Structure formats: structure tokens, C-alpha cells
Amino acid sequence: MAQSSAGVLVAATQTCTHEPKKQIIFNKTEFYCTDHGARFSLTGSPLNTITRKALTVYKVATDGNTVVVY
Numbered sequence: 220m221a222q223s224s225a226g227v228l229v230a231a232t233q234t235c236t237h238e239p240k241k242q243i244i245f246n247k248t249e250f251y252c253t254d255h256g257a258r259f260s261l262t263g264s265p266l267n268t269i270t271r272k273a274l275t276v277y278k279v280a281t282d283g284n285t286v287v288v289y
């Protein structure tokens with residue numbers, strides 16, 4: 220889970236859709252795979268041609284005290 224530059228809480232799987240490697244990191248405004256460089260939007264859409272498969276992203280809710288990822 221991370222906070223986007225717009226202040227929105229976001230969460231995604233660490234497992235890439237290119238190959239099942241747990242290399243996904245958050246990179247300021249997008250999710251990024253450190254293995255071969257696949258990039259994904261905050262909604263999981265692929266941003267380059269390394270993979271066409273969307274990244275699994277999760278919903279995040281908060282009431283200011285508790286954060287729920289689902």
C-alpha cells in the first residue's frame with residue numbers, strides 16, 4: 220500500500236503480470252516492476268508493452284484512523 224502524489228491511498232499485488240515475480244514497487248505516480256520494467260497505472264492498466272495484462276489493484280478505504288485494503 221502507498222500514498223499517491225495526489226494523496227490517494229493505493230494498493231496492488233507485488234506479483235507482476237509479465238512473469239510471476241514479486242518485484243512490483245510504487246514509483247510516485249505508478250506501479251513499476253523492477254525486473255523488466257513493466258509500468259502500470261494506479262488502476263492497474265499497463266503503461267508500456269512489456270505486458271498487456273493488468274496488474275491486480277485493491278480498493279483502499281479509510282476513516283482517518285483505520286485503513287482497510289480489500
Ligand code: FES
Binds near residue numbers: 235253254256
Ligand atoms: S517480471 Fe515484471 S516486468 Fe518482467
